[in-house]
Amino acid sequence: MYKFEKSFYSKTSMYSFGVVLILFFSMWVSTSKFVHIDMALLGYAISSAIFAIGLTIRMSFWMWRKATNRVAKRSVNNLFNKERLKRNSKAIVITFIDNIVLQKFIFQRSLYRGIQHFMISWGCIISFGITFGLTFGWMRFDLIDPETYQIIVFNVPTMKMAAHGLFAEIVYNGLNIGAIMVLIGAAMALYRRITNYDVKVTQRFEFDILPLLILLAVTVTGLILTVLYTFLDGWMHHYMSLIHQVTVIVMLVYFPFGKLFHVPIRPLATAVPMSYQEVVKVDTKACKSCGQPYSNEDQIADVQAILKSQNFDLQLSDGTYLSDYCTGCRRRMRAMKQMNLEAPKGNPYGPVSTNNGIHISGFSKKRSEDFYGIDQDSKEETENEPVSR
Amino acid sequence: MNKIMYLEFERCIGCRACQAACRECGDHDAKERNYVEYVDFTESRQTFPMLCMQCKDPACARVCPANAIQITEEGVVLSAMEEKCIGCRNCTFGCPFGIPKFDFETNKMYKCDMCYDRTRHDIAPMCASVCPSDAIRFIDFDEMQQLRRKRTQMNLVEGKKPQEGNKWDYVPEFFGVYTDSQS
């Protein structure tokens, strides 16, 4: 295995290779050895493969982060723990329905935002499903007699439908329905981004607005395409389909690297009820100082391990860590230390003490002068992973 | 931006004007992000204001599994990106000072962002602009240095000299966002 890994440039490229291999294989199976491949969709297929590679690269880098890795590892371990079966299944089902299907928390933010996000996300899920299904040949329609189509999924014939039935119309128009949903949602989002002063505080054009414009470009060109061949006999159809293809390719290539990347990381939200706080707002671990419950044993263990692995020195003189205390006590500790109020041992006549025993660059007793040397500094930088900026 | 948030806990009179102001700030959704708390209620009525330190290497961002906490080019540590945050509260427990707050209903982590829309243009944050006792100030780097020196002198007058091992004890707390360039 190790040797196999070494034959690649990096782990990430190994994973990408695997993903492309799986895609290729699934295509091979579902098009019965490429007999039924739709050559018109080849451009989409290639950009979808690039999309898959980009996603793999981003996911592996994300998983490599110490915090993500630790949380994900604990969740995976818990997932295969038989004693937790009930808790796990409950956590997965509830998170899936509340967070992904219904997106309740976004509706809590406001009805407008809820509708807007619901439209974009479900529109995208429908369109992506159909696009990938057709380009990789996972799904195709075969005419078995002049009145009936059969849907073939992974080269396995499934249900039949009347060629002009209601269901068939919905299936044919799936992409249009998805596009209209995204169009409504993205337009709502764009309007909010432009008019709302609150969102302007931290919004950045390339991060928050560009993806909306890309989504709009894809949906608008796609819908124009439909209009062209249903009402105008396919006039300019060829050019439009080319333009549409370009917008889709831009979106697929952009997807893993911009705001849309929040979609694949969302499932990690199950880690919260699964490994940390089981019931919302019910804490189980008591604060070392005031005894109030403020967190959960496993979570604090994880937080401490993550901080330790990144050289944060947050241990107090009595051996406890700052994260062993509730947030209120932590704030009080800092203020008392700083005002030299830490009775009874502190010397009330001593100098105004501003050192709270917590390492803050420049204010810690624990760091010697040479720590601030240039070479040392740059060494620190390379040892730590970069924070997103 | 070359301004410093300068805190002097002893000056706090507990009026909570800073919290009221914080609620009014853009994008704060009428929820305050700073704290005014009693040092020890059984001993005295002394309160202290507490804000985010805008750490250079923020523990909150390092423990976030979703990589949701971003740092702006000016060095302000922002609230979690709403679309990425998975609501685990690691940031709250990882922060040495217990700053990030979490809203379970809307799944939003929110923390002091130094009123980014104001400080970005060198306008004092809401809390500093309303504090009647100057416990929170938004001042120039040079002024901050002067205040620090004064505090050190105060100690010297009392006959105590800083030594190599404890000279940092003579320097009052300051923090904020500043770059070395004089822009």
Ligand code: SF4
């Ligand atoms: S929230 Fe805490 S860890 Fe994060 S920047 Fe502020 S003080 Fe630092």
Ligand code: SF4
């Ligand atoms: S609550 Fe959100 S911002 Fe805080 S650590 Fe968890 S994912 Fe990151």
